Structure formats: C-alpha cells, structure tokens
Amino acid sequence: MLHRLTLSELTQRIARRECSAVEALESCLAQIDRVDGQVKAFLSVDREDARAQAAAADKEIAAGRSSAEKPLLGVPVALKDVLAHKGQPLNCGSRILGKFVSPYDATVVTHMKDAGAVVFGRLNMDEFAMGSSTENSAFHTTLNPWDTTRIPGGSSGGCAASVSAGECFASIGSDTGGSIRQPAALCGCVGVKPTYGRVSRFGLVAFASSLDQIGPFTRDVRDAALLTQVLSGYDRRDSTSIPQAVPSYVGSLTGDLRGMKIGLVKEFMVGGLDPEVDAAVTAAVRQIQSLGAEVVEVSLPHSEYAVATYYIIATAEASANLARFDGIRYGARVDGADPMELNSRTRGAGFGPEVKRRIILGTYVLSSGYYDAYYLRAQKVRTLIRNDFLNAFEKVDAIVSPTTPTAAFKVGEKAADPLQMYLSDIFTISCNLAGICGMSLPCGFTASPKLPIGLQILGKPFGEETMFRLAHAYEQSTGWHRERCPVG
C-alpha cells in the first residue's frame, strides 16, 4: 500500500532503501489504473517520461544522494494542466490550446526537479481555472473520490482528487479565488495558497495576474510545509516575485501554540452555513483553544463586497490575459476572411461558456464609460478589504474560518446558475484580494454521506510559518488527516 503513504513517509522509506523511486511511481500508476476510470482526475499521463525520471532518481540514490540534499528525491508529484512542463501537453482544460506542447519548464517545475521529484501527469481543471467544480473543463468532469456523484471542487479539482485518491503523493495547483483551498476542503486533503509573490508564477498560464498564486496539495501539513518551501523563492523571471528569503517552514512545526492569538471573523458567522460544517469548525476552534491559543473576535467590515470586487477585478484581468489566445501564435484556429474574423471565430469555437462569460464581463467593466464605475471602484474596495485584514492582523496572528459553506455538492447542482457557483467561494476569495496566505486542512466529516469538511487558516503576508505551525499542531491533535476515501 505504498500509494497511501505521506510524502515524508515515502522519502523516509526511500532513504532506508525499503523502496525505490520506481516502485513509488509504479504504485501511483497502478492506483491510476485502478481508480482513475471513476475519479477522472488526470487528463493524460506520460508514463515513459515519468519512468525515466524515476529510474534517474534511483541512480542518484544508488550513488549516495539523499533526501537531505534533495528533499523530494524520487517522489512522484503531479501537475495541474495550467503549469508548463517542457515537452508535455498544456491545455488549461480548454480546447483552444489545441495540441500545444510546452517549450519550457515553469519555475516551480524546475524547483521540484532540482529537489529530485518525479514530475508527471496533467490534472484536470475548470477551463482556464474559471470555476469551482471542474464541470467547466472542456474534457470531462472530475469526481469526488469520497462520493463519485459529487464534484471535487475547483478549479484545481484534479489536483485534490488525485492526492486524496492516492494517485500521486502530492500535486501542484493554482489559486486565484480559492482554487486550491476549496477543492482541498471538499476532497479532504491539505491545500496551500502562499502569500502573493512568494512563489514564482513563471510558466503558470495567467488568469488574473494580481491574484494568481501557485501552491501544493498534500495528505498532511508537514508535506505541505516541505513542498511550499521547495516551491518558494524569488525568481527574476517573474517581476511580481518578492525578493525575500524563504524560512524553514518544516522547522516552524514546533507543535507549540502557547501565546498565539487566533481571530474568528464576526462577519463570517452569519446564515447560509451548513450546520455540520458549522459544528466541525466550532469544534476545531475549541481544540485549538485547548492547545493553548487564545481566540478573539475580529471584524472584516467590507467582507460583503469581496465576491463582487473579485468578479470585477478577476474578469478584467482575465479579459486582458486571455487576449493572447488569438488563433495565430499557438493553439487551435478557425479561419476567417481577415484577422479580426479569424480571432472571433477561433475564440467563439475554442472557449467554453464560463470563459466567454468572464471575458465578456471583464471587457465590459473595463470599457469606455464603465471603467470608473466598475473597475476603479472595485480597486478602491480592494484597498478597504486589504486594510480590514491588515487591521485584524494587528490583533491576531492568524484567522480561522470554514473553507467552504457546505461540503461537496452534487454534479450539476450549481452548473446552471453561475452566480450561485460564485457565492460558494465566499470564504476564500478575500485572501487573494488582500494578497495574504491561506490554507485548508481537514477538520471533520459530514455524517451521511461521509464527506470531508475543511478548516481554513489565513495568515499575515509572509506569515506562512505561523500558519503552518497552527495547522500542524491542530492536525496532530486530531486524526482527520489519516482518514482515507473509499477508493484511496
């Protein structure tokens, strides 16, 4: 049952020569063969390339290289279909990229390869990361490994489902308004959105450049801390990357919460929360208190504006970023009599409904006569939302909330009503607007059917150490992270 181990347990086994990198990869591939027909987390897997990487890792291990030098040596890690991996397909869950093959590696892929990881697979997602369920993928809907009649969350639904189903030891996704934390919560794994600028976005296909951040999915907090450490750091190829040293996130896992102050957000304690989610999060807060942290109420008075602000800023940035899909430089093309017609036909045929909806909304809020009323106003409200967090963090070290208002919903339940789908991101969205760090970890299950519930922890800008310390202390005092889904 190699595929059930955590990443850290696997590296220990490899270090003790109890298993090889090839065996670790084969355990993932066998699990994919066994369950991916049901879960459908992967769009494709280049087995030959993955096997060659694993064999190369085994050679290094035989030559005496250890995980002390390369912390991910021999560990299979899978990628969301939005990250460039040289020589591999990249589609962003869309038809418009056609047979695109990445000409280079994203910086995070380089970091992982340098750390010895076996980087493999293309994980399903909502088209261009726009969605909360993977139902907007142009290829297929990924299903929740805890209940395959339900969605895994999104947009990084393939990332979360594959980690929970034991098809990889960790995966890498992106989070623009909750696209890592929400699926992690709904699939019962750990997902981290680092502080804006902490991880290089070079090689990540841009959705909303001022909000996008790359982060890991893992089976426990230690793995998440380790992987965040590998992914982080200044990169001259990303002009928004912040030149700040990366501390030891694994070293921050002391288990000690004494003196830590945790905030509960007054504005989040209003109606609409599922009673089982409410009960699980309340119990988690009590547990955190019993571990020595002090819990106080904080106020984020502009929270009610977060979803509206997000859907102006994110769509405006998307309308500009996705202008590059023109049918000329790469991807699919539908011919036209002139370049304008070629552009419009290609984009009309190549983009799915949600992407069209958002590009059109973003174009509208930026258009002449509406810019001030929508986009500029949203940027000002963004300042208020960010200031709310900075004020709250004068009083507390971290904020705790539910990750999502409900557990995983049924396939099709919200697909017809985009606004309802947007409102399911209510707890995760403001973190990206403020640029702070956040994560989700398991804090319980609903009774029937048994579905995971996620606890969200929000930290100060570059406050990952405190966030991980809190998450790890809580996790280790519970058994939630050791629960495995039926197909896992």
Added chain:
Amino acid sequence: MSDFNVHYVAKLARIALSPDEEERLGSQLGNILSYIEKLKSADVSGVEPTAHAFPLLNVTRPDVVETSLTNEEALRNAPSHTGGLFVVPNILE
C-alpha cells in the same frame, strides 16, 4: 442592466457568439451585473485604488542579451507558419 449590450461587448472581446449563446449569456450576465451593483453602496471616498497587493516598482534586469526560444521553438505551436513567420489572412488588399 438596461444598457448592457452583449452583442457589442462580445465584439469588443472578439468572441463570435451564436444567437442562442447571446441570449443565454445576456441574461446570466444581467444577473451577475445586478449583484455587482452592490459595490455602489461602499463608501470609497478618499480611498486609493489597489492594483497589486505588493507593488514593486521599476523591476528591470541588466540590458544584456540572453538565450531565449529559437525561432523554430517559438513557431512550433503555431496553427500555421511559413518561412519562420506566423501566417495570417491578408490585411492589405
């Protein structure tokens, strides 16, 4: 939103829509826009806009030539290319 014209905005966005799509998107976007109207009640007087959570200014690198994708690599994913160039429909008669 009475003045929201989906046909016009889709043209600005260079997305060809079928009449069906136009109708569906128009009504969905109408709902989303009325939700977004909420922002009008926020008091933003005297508030500076935020474009980036951590704005870095004048990020440059030394003006030195570095290796980049070759012409062949840059064209490899193009739907149509010839003689080292992208092919587009005629622009001038």
